[in-house]
Amino acid sequence: MTPLTHRTRALIVATTLSLAFSALGVRLFQLHVIRHSELAQLAAANRELVVHRQGRRGEIRDCNGNLLANSQSVRIVAADPSITAARAADVARQLAPLLKLDQSALVAKLSSAGRYVRLKTKVDEDTAQQIRALKLKGIGFEDQLLRSYPNGILASHILGFVDSEHRGVQGIEASMQDYLEGTDGYEVIERDRKGREIRALRSQDIGPRDGYNVVLTIDQVIQHIAETELEKAMAENHPQAGVIIVSRPKTGEILAMSCRPTFDPNNPGASPADARRNRCISDVAEPGSTFKIVACSGALNDGLVTLSDQFDCENGAFLYAGRMLHDAHPYGVLSVEEILFHSSNIGAAKVALHVGPSRLYNYITQFGLGRKTGIALPGEVSGIAHPLSRWNKLSITRIPMGHEIAVTPIQMLMAMNAVANGGRLMKPLVVKGIVDADGKTLLEYQPQQVNQCITPRASMLMATALRKVVTPEGTAPKAAIAGYDVAGKTGTAQKIENGQYVRKYYSSFIGYVPASDPEISILVSLDDPARGAYYGGSVSGPVFRAVAEQVLQYLNIPPQFNLDGNDKKVASLS
Amino acid sequence: MRRNRKREPLRFGTVARSVVTCVCVAVIGLAYVWQKNQIYKLGDELKKREATLAATEKRNTMLAAQLAQLKSPSLLEWRCRQYNLGLVTPRETQMVRLYEPGVEWDTRLLPAVTQAQLQVQKQMRNQWTKAVAQR
Numbered sequence: 001m002t003p004l005t006h007r008t009r010a011l012i013v014a015t016t017l018s019l020a021f022s023a024l025g026v027r028l029f030q031l032h033v034i035r036h037s038e039l040a041q042l043a044a045a046n047r048e049l050v051v052h053r054q055g056r057r058g059e060i061r062d063c064n065g066n067l068l069a070n071s072q073s074v075r076i077v078a079a080d081p082s083i084t085a086a087r088a089a090d091v092a093r094q095l096a097p098l099l100k101l102d103q104s105a106l107v108a109k110l111s112s113a114g115r116y117v118r119l120k121t122k123v124d125e126d127t128a129q130q131i132r133a134l135k136l137k138g139i140g141f142e143d144q145l146l147r148s149y150p151n152g153i154l155a156s157h158i159l160g161f162v163d164s165e166h167r168g169v170q171g172i173e174a175s176m177q178d179y180l181e182g183t184d185g186y187e188v189i190e191r192d193r194k195g196r197e198i199r200a201l202r203s204q205d206i207g208p209r210d211g212y213n214v215v216l217t218i219d220q221v222i223q224h225i226a227e228t229e230l231e232k233a234m235a236e237n238h239p240q241a242g243v244i245i246v247s248r249p250k251t252g253e254i255l256a257m258s259c260r261p262t263f264d265p266n267n268p269g270a271s272p273a274d275a276r277r278n279r280c281i282s283d284v285a286e287p288g289s290t291f292k293i294v295a296c297s298g299a300l301n302d303g304l305v306t307l308s309d310q311f312d313c314e315n316g317a318f319l320y321a322g323r324m325l326h327d328a329h330p331y332g333v334l335s336v337e338e339i340l341f342h343s344s345n346i347g348a349a350k351v352a353l354h355v356g357p358s359r360l361y362n363y364i365t366q367f368g369l370g371r372k373t374g375i376a377l378p379g380e381v382s383g384i385a386h387p388l389s390r391w392n393k394l395s396i397t398r399i400p401m402g403h404e405i406a407v408t409p410i411q412m413l414m415a416m417n418a419v420a421n422g423g424r425l426m427k428p429l430v431v432k433g434i435v436d437a438d439g440k441t442l443l444e445y446q447p448q449q450v451n452q453c454i455t456p457r458a459s460m461l462m463a464t465a466l467r468k469v470v471t472p473e474g475t476a477p478k479a480a481i482a483g484y485d486v487a488g489k490t491g492t493a494q495k496i497e498n499g500q501y502v503r504k505y506y507s508s509f510i511g512y513v514p515a516s517d518p519e520i521s522i523l524v525s526l527d528d529p530a531r532g533a534y535y536g537g538s539v540s541g542p543v544f545r546a547v548a549e550q551v552l553q554y555l556n557i558p559p560q561f562n563l564d565g566n567d568k569k570v571a572s573l574s
Numbered sequence: 575m576r577r578n579r580k581r582e583p584l585r586f587g588t589v590a591r592s593v594v595t596c597v598c599v600a601v602i603g604l605a606y607v608w609q610k611n612q613i614y615k616l617g618d619e620l621k622k623r624e625a626t627l628a629a630t631e632k633r634n635t636m637l638a639a640q641l642a643q644l645k646s647p648s649l650l651e652w653r654c655r656q657y658n659l660g661l662v663t664p665r666e667t668q669m670v671r672l673y674e675p676g677v678e679w680d681t682r683l684l685p686a687v688t689q690a691q692l693q694v695q696k697q698m699r700n701q702w703t704k705a706v707a708q709r
Contacts, residue, residue, distance in 0.1 A: 056635075067642035073632040125632050150642035199617030224647035483666055553663055558671055 047190050048203075054145060055182020058211030060159060060172055062220040063255075063432055069149050069159055069173070069265075071166070075128040076142040077119045083138030085111040094134055095119065098127055122146055147173075149265040155223045157278040158216065158257050158377065158430065161265040169268075170276065172214060172431070174378045179434050182211040212442060215432045217253040222246055225550045226256040233543045234260050237529035239507075243280050243409050244525075244543070246551060249417040249518040251447035252426030254375070255551075281373075281380040284406035285506050285527075288493025288536070289343045289475075291402035291412075293419055293462065295352040296340055298363035301423075301458035304354045307337040307465055311350045318346040321393040325349055328492075328535075341468035343475045343490060349397035357396050361388045364399075366453040367415040368425050369407050375428040383407045402493055409508075413523040415453075416489070416510040419462045420518040423454035463487050463515045469537075470511070476537035479509055479544045483559030484552060487515035488544065490536035495528060504528040509540035513548055514560050522547055 004012075031039060060069040077099060084091050088110035096103040099120045109117050121144060123131075128141055147162045160171020167181070168174035185208035190201035226244040234242055246256040259279045263271030277283070299305045316330030327345050331338075339347030352360055364370060370385025384406040386395075391404075398404045407415075410428055418425040427448040434443040454462075466487035470480040475490040488511025495504040507529055512521035524540040524547070533539050643649065654661045 066645065067638055070635055070639055070642075072635050072639060124636065125629065148639045150639045151646045151648070154646065154648065197621060198614070199621040200613045201617075221647055224651075228648075228651075550663065553666065559666055 049189050049191055049197075051187045051189055053185040053187065053208045054143075055184050055208035056210040057145070057147065057162070057166055057182055058180040058437075059213045060176075060180075061213060061215050062155075062218050062223075063216060064219065065215075066220045067150060068155060068216070068218075068220070069147065072146045072148050073125070074121075074144050074146045075123045075125065076121045076144050077123050077128070077131060078140050078142060079110055079117050079119055080115050080138040080140070081110055081112050081117055082115050084136075091136055091139070094136065095131065095139070098130055099123065147265075151220070152266065153262050153264050154220070154227060155218055155257070156262055156265045157259045157276075157280070158218060158254075159265055160378075161268040161276075170379070171278065171377060172216065175376050176214045176431065176434075179214060180211045183209040185209070210437045213435045213437065215435060217255065217429050217432045218257070219255050221554055222551050223256040223258065225554070226258040226547055229543055229546045229550075230258050230260055232546070233524075233526060233539075237526055237531045237533075237539055239526040239529045241279055241283075241527040242525065243283075243523070244547060245280055245409060245413050245523045246547065247413060247417060247428065247521050249420040249426070249512055249521045251429060252414065252417065253429045253432075253447070255520070257430075278377060278379060280409045281375060281377055282408070284381055284383050284408055286405065286493045286496070287402040287407050287412050288491035288506060288508065289345070289348075289402055290416070290489045290491035290508055290510050290536075291405065291407075292340060292343065292348045292400060293416060293466070293489055294363055294367050294369070295348055295355060295360060295400035296336060296465070297367075297419055297454045297458055297462050298355050298359060299336070299351045300461045301363075301454040302355065302359060305336050305351060307461055308335050310335050311339065311347050313339070313344050313346045313350075316346070318349065318397075320349065320397050323394055325397055337465040337468060340462075340465040340489070341471070341474040343469075345401040348400040352396055352400035357388060357391055360396065360399065361385075361391075363453065364405070366425070366451060367418060368450060369405065369411055369415060373408075373410055373414055373428050375410060376431045380410075381408060383411055402491060409523055409525050412508075413510060413521060416512065416523070417518075417521050418453045419459055419466070420487070420512040420515075420521055421459070422456035423452050423459045425450040425453050466511075467515050470541075474537075475535070476509055476511075476541035476544075478538060479511055479541035481513065481545055481549055481552070483561050484548070485514040485516050485560040486548070487512055488541075490541065491525075492534060492536045505534040507534050507536045507539040509536050509544045511544050511548070513552065514557070516560065519555065519557050520548065520551055522551070 056073075057071040059067060059071075062068055077095075079091075081088075088107045091110055092103050092106035095101070096106050099106070101120060106119065109119055119139075131139065132141070145166055147166065149156070149159060149161075156171075158171055160173035160175075161169055162173050163169050168177040173180065185206045186204070187202055187206070188204040189197045189199075190203075192198055226246055230242050230244045233239075242260045244256065244258045245254065247254050257278075257280050259277075261271070261275040263275045268276060300307070310333050313327060313331035313334050315332060316327040318325045325346055327347075328343070331342060331344050331347070334342060334344055334347050336347075336351060338344070339351065355363070364385050370383055372380045372382050374380075386404065391399075395404055414425060414428055427450050429445055429447060431445050433441050433445060435441050466489055467485065468474050469476050469488050469490065470486045471477060476488060479488055479490075480486055488509055491506070491508040491510070493506040493508070494501045495506060496502070497504070506525060506527055508523065508525035510521070510523045512518040522544050524543045526539055526543075528534075529539045653659075
């Protein structure tokens, strides 16, 4: 074999190298040009990560800025049993006291099958830090947002609650969902080989926007007063349910709204659905005698009667259209004023006969009955106010005493507010405004007049009559407050079960104070008080008084009379 | 005939230029690396601060809820009962109300002051002024 010359050997090496480099070049061309987009995506997927950041849900505050609901970041502690199973007992021994869990149950979870098991949810940040310091392998954390209601059951029916997705289900949480809900943000990050973020390479950083805060017209202290007094009334009278609403007649602002039975929004599932219902806006019932304010206001407004006009109350039994109408107590001739403060059904029926069905129906609609008030709470119902075409011959005598009509407590309170407020029917206001996280007001809700039901003069005349309701001759002397000018109306409505009136009652009282210049109005209604007395004046009247006394003091509203009840209050500089 | 370059002495200028060029390249390279390093360090610092801020915000919301809980009327009432402090709201009969002249000019301070009250206050002030003038 002829030995290769130097030149040939050099040529072979050069050719081999050229081929090798050409192959590399081809491969590089294939990777960098032909498969560029595919491989770039794969590389990015290995390196980059899109991290979503949840916007915090807004807070709910009362009119004085007290926190009623906020969202807290808590942790879910989870384990990978494939790692923890080997030393489950040791891990459980360390975790059990921190998580406040049973050690044996924890061992079972830590040695279960699979690669993921939740050990505990809603773990606060401090506890999470303590667990992290233990440096336990196979134990991890996840973020979780928790809606917190620091005052527990206080104003629970107004606040509502959220579901597991942090979306409002009931109350303000649901009606103000669009404002409260935050906007999520995201970050596009690059990770190192250990999966840690390389902060300098963060390419996109869109921060989340926290939800707006909702400020309510509710006053935490007044709400507490209402809740405490309702609780006492429930314990004393054992009704099936009860409501108290406190409002400002001039503006329609709701200062407190309390229902029993109630629930804890921190754990709504623990209470039955019945307890979670806001009875103030969703329960309809015949209003009973409180409705007499509508018929009498209408008659006074139209100038058909004066307070001193007299009607024969037939000694408690009035035959009309073939049916007998009774009074709770037999009365002879009563003036319109007396009809109101004695709460005579026959008297009210005769006043309504003067007004006539058409005008009476007009006043029913004018007072906002039979339609939603428009309060910013979900679940409000319209009530039942039959159109004139569905009235029968008896309707004109039954509706004035609060039969054949069904209203919600909020509707009835707003109607009374109209009487108190110079005839102006206001829309109930429960949300005062929307503010951002820095406290800047974005939206302010103003009091809104719905219509003018009656003239200020008729309103004044009604106040004159309604003042007498709380006098010893009236139906609610127990609702009187020493030194204060109180006006109100009692109601005792028979309940209907299976289409029949039964011997169960709604006892209610709606009043406002001071009658001359109303600052607050209060509705108290108890559903079927079971302890003997059931008249509105004797059951709900004292509750009204207890609430009103405290609220007046809290709002610093001075008495109108000397405490002996005689003269106008005399203030002295000496 | 070609000159024998091995025998030529090194020119200082050429050497100096080369050294300067090398140093410049090295400095630029080092500066670039240093700068990158600083960026990464700052990134890490930023990350730590962000984590601290997030933790502080979380703690803040937790403390806000705790504060609200501690300020809640029901808890305060319960505490008063628990410690037998005897704290109760004063009744109207236990209060003496003083009407200050001029309060009507700043009604925001006393939201409960009504028009009727203001009228009473004006009358009182006029009486007081007259009484002072007579004296």
